[in-house]
Amino acid sequence: MKQQQVKQQSVAVLTRIRKLLLGMGENDGIVFKLVVYLLLIGIGFIYLYPLLFMLVNSFMSLDDLVNSMVKWIPTSLYTENYEKALQVLNFRKTLMQTILVAGVPSIIQMVMTSVIGYGFARFDFPLKKLWFALMIATFIIPPSVTMIPTYLMFKDYHLLGTLKTYIYPAFLGQGLKSALFIMIFYQFFKKLPVVLEEAAQIDGAGYLKMFYRIAVPTAGPAFIIVFLFSFVWYWNESYLAALYFGNKLTILPLELQKFTDSFTKMFPQSGGQGNQINEAIKMAGTMLTIAPLLVVYFVLQRWFVEGVDRSGITGE
Structure with a gap:
């Protein structure tokens, strides 16, 4: 009897973990949302990268452009x-x-x-x-x-x-x-x-x-x-x-x-x-x-x- 109760508790814990990760319909759990958000972030980055690159570099001075240590943050806003x-x-x-x-x-x-x-x-x-x-x-x-x-x-x-x-x-x-x-x-x-x-x-x-x-x-x-x-x-x-x-x-x-x-x-x-x-x-x-x-x-x-x-x- 005790062994059966332990088994039922284990099944209940696994069920809750499954619901937490995959959700009820396997489309609203943490795993699904994580995959979706990663895809959206990746696609968004592909589209936004050229715009962000232009914006950052447009505020760089000539010294910042030739400085290999300066990538995304210019030393000063060069207007x-x-x-x-x-x-x-x-x-x-x-x-x-x-x-x-x-x-x-x-x-x-x-x-x-x-x-x-x-x-x-x-x-x-x-x-x-x-x-x-x-x-x-x-x-x-x-x-x-x-x-x-x-x-x-x-x-x-x-x-x-x-x-x-x-x-x-x-x-x-x-x-x-x-x-x-x-x-x-x-x-x-x-x-x-x-x-x-x-x-x-x-x-x-x-x-x-x-x-x-x-x-x-x-x-x-x-x-x-x-x-x-x-x-x-x-x-x-x-x-x-x-x-x-x-x-x-x-x-x-x-x-x-x-x-x-x-x-x-x-x-x-x-x-x-x-x-x-x-x-x-x-x-x-x-x-x-x-x-x-x-x-x-x-x-x-x-x-x-x-x-x-x-x-x-x-x-x-």
Whole structure:
């Protein structure tokens, strides 16, 4: 009898240990959580390492850069790198132009793709499937195929060197990655219950009123997603900006590409070491270029995550 009690106690102890380590469903125990957190930390480190490396090194002096003993913590916060980078990038003026170049087409594209997506989701019209397929084809075709014809068309209409080269395509639903944004709105509006619009029609609402009073409020997360992605893509699109704008407009990524040449012209070497460009100054320029995007993401990330989550839930 005593031996049986000892055996039962041992089994009970083992059961409690198993529940503690593996949990009830073997997915909420310490082992499972430890594995998940280790994976998340590892993946997060892979993504954050380049950003942290740039941030730390951008505050290093030349002595810290050549000192093998200095790795992650600089001996002092050396802000002269940012002072020079601000001058080389002509940061205030260039930032305003970049916000204009990225923001205006993004807002127009967001509005127009929502209208097009709503039209495809709610209306039946002749050759609808053909038009939808052609819209998808504009996303599949590489931009390099249509770049030269588009440039020549803008040249014939005297649009080069102005923001109109971005505004007109966005207004016509042909901005950067517009087909993808139309698909996002199409999926959101397709999930919208038809009974809501039928009830609005009974109350005398027209299609335009149904769109901005019913469809738009329910697709708020989609608008955040489209604006954020569109803003980032227009912000980083340096090749088309250089091709269409020339010397009339500039953006931060373009100024970053010619950072070394601009630095050499602005701070010519005069025999001293203080005017030599180094990796810390380049990284300071890079951080200044991506910092506005990080601010935009941190401001909109709550709605962005909500939009991504809702886009994958059927019936939302």
